[in-house]
Amino acid sequence: MTPEKTQPSIQNLPRNVWALGLTSFFTDISSEMVFNLLPLFLYNVLGVRTSLIGLIEGIAETTASLLKIFSGYISDRLGKRKWLTATGYTLSAVTKPLLYFASTWGWVLGVRFTDRVGKGIRTAPRDALIADSIDDRTRGLAFGVHRAADTAGAMLGLIIAAGVVWAVQAGVQTLEKSTFQTVVLVSILPGVLGVLSVALGARDSDGGPRPAQVPKLSLKGFDVRFKAFLLIVVLFTLGNSSDAFLILRAQERGLTVLQVMGMLITFNLIYAVIATPAGALSDRIGRRTLVLGGWLVYGLIYLGFALSRTGGQVWVLYALYGVYYGMVEGTAKAFVADLVPKEQRGTAYGVYNAAVGLTAFPASFMAGLLWQGAGRWAGFGAAAPFYFGAGMALFAVGLFGFWLPRLARN
Numbered sequence: 001m002t003p004e005k006t007q008p009s010i011q012n013l014p015r016n017v018w019a020l021g022l023t024s025f026f027t028d029i030s031s032e033m034v035f036n037l038l039p040l041f042l043y044n045v046l047g048v049r050t051s052l053i054g055l056i057e058g059i060a061e062t063t064a065s066l067l068k069i070f071s072g073y074i075s076d077r078l079g080k081r082k083w084l085t086a087t088g089y090t091l092s093a094v095t096k097p098l099l100y101f102a103s104t105w106g107w108v109l110g111v112r113f114t115d116r117v118g119k120g121i122r123t124a125p126r127d128a129l130i131a132d133s134i135d136d137r138t139r140g141l142a143f144g145v146h147r148a149a150d151t152a153g154a155m156l157g158l159i160i161a162a163g164v165v166w167a168v169q170a171g172v173q174t175l176e177k178s179t180f181q182t183v184v185l186v187s188i189l190p191g192v193l194g195v196l197s198v199a200l201g202a203r204d205s206d207g208g209p210r211p212a213q214v215p216k217l218s219l220k221g222f223d224v225r226f227k228a229f230l231l232i233v234v235l236f237t238l239g240n241s242s243d244a245f246l247i248l249r250a251q252e253r254g255l256t257v258l259q260v261m262g263m264l265i266t267f268n269l270i271y272a273v274i275a276t277p278a279g280a281l282s283d284r285i286g287r288r289t290l291v292l293g294g295w296l297v298y299g300l301i302y303l304g305f306a307l308s309r310t311g312g313q314v315w316v317l318y319a320l321y322g323v324y325y326g327m328v329e330g331t332a333k334a335f336v337a338d339l340v341p342k343e344q345r346g347t348a349y350g351v352y353n354a355a356v357g358l359t360a361f362p363a364s365f366m367a368g369l370l371w372q373g374a375g376r377w378a379g380f381g382a383a384a385p386f387y388f389g390a391g392m393a394l395f396a397v398g399l400f401g402f403w404l405p406r407l408a409r410n
Helices: 015-035 038-045 050-078 082-101 105-132 139-169 177-186 188-201 224-237 244-252 257-285 287-307 311-339 342-377 381-409
Strands: none
Touching: 015 082, 015 105, 015 139, 015 177, 015 188, 038 050, 038 105, 038 177, 038 244, 050 082, 050 105, 050 244, 050 342, 082 105, 082 177, 082 188, 105 139, 105 311, 105 342, 139 177, 139 257, 139 311, 177 188, 224 311, 224 342, 224 381, 244 257, 244 311, 244 342, 244 381, 257 287, 257 311, 287 311, 287 381, 311 342, 342 381
């Protein structure tokens, strides 16, 4: 399959975009119904402290990040991306059900670790497979459609999980173990459907890279703008801790478990609605403009999380958080493809995703320490990680807005 040269539109997007979108749709139904409740399970049921929750999330994401580098590079060397993608989805699908038996934080860490191994294997080859299937005129649109499908699955998963919470423990503010176990069981079927979608629907692109064309695993062969973008993303991500802390913030401000689920559904609805038009807009006005705008939105929203006083305020802010995700997630991935040659896309996506994920470890761990320690040190308490996130976002905006354009002119 070669990139299509037809008029840019959703109808003309190639098979791989739809197959991988469907895969992400089903996988996110399965994953989001479980993992959005996981911080509440750790905190409410197992009594785990926020610093340890941050450590668990950080280790999990670091694992995925390291593997993304190598899986992307291997897909470049082989010129094949589909089966690495399918293997990663399969590993995650068979791992999540083990959370049904979790009774200690170590068990949760083991499952979360293995699930993230699956994510690490699949993400870079999947993104490169999408990029290989399209041309630059529809790149933003294609990644926007994929993110919309992914997020629509997350929203449906949350609706299902909210239905389970309502049926099992309506009116109870903290999560109960039996409720979480029921959600885990329900998540199994969509996980299996996600694996079948990629195995039966996706195809490797014809004329892909061959081993002789792929440089060694190194940043030396990449454009200086790609390297600068990576550095800026790392600085931004230092303030972008796990969304588990946003869920805990919502509960700390007074939302019940069911209300938290409603908040997450609202977020994913807005994300899904915005992702496709935002991706198409990036094809017309440029990726950098949209990423800059999204990071500004993020900074203001995180400042709002720090200043929030009620659960309702957190709900509104989390809904607006979907605007940031819709503007940036797919656009940033399309921007990576703009900066690197085709034969290095797997490696580039591996390095990009690794940069984000590796930085998520110190970001999440620092957020947990700030949450616990700032109340004693400076009186900020739970607001501290959000002040820090807002500051790092504005710093990244300055670099992306003024430094990167200078590199492009040199």
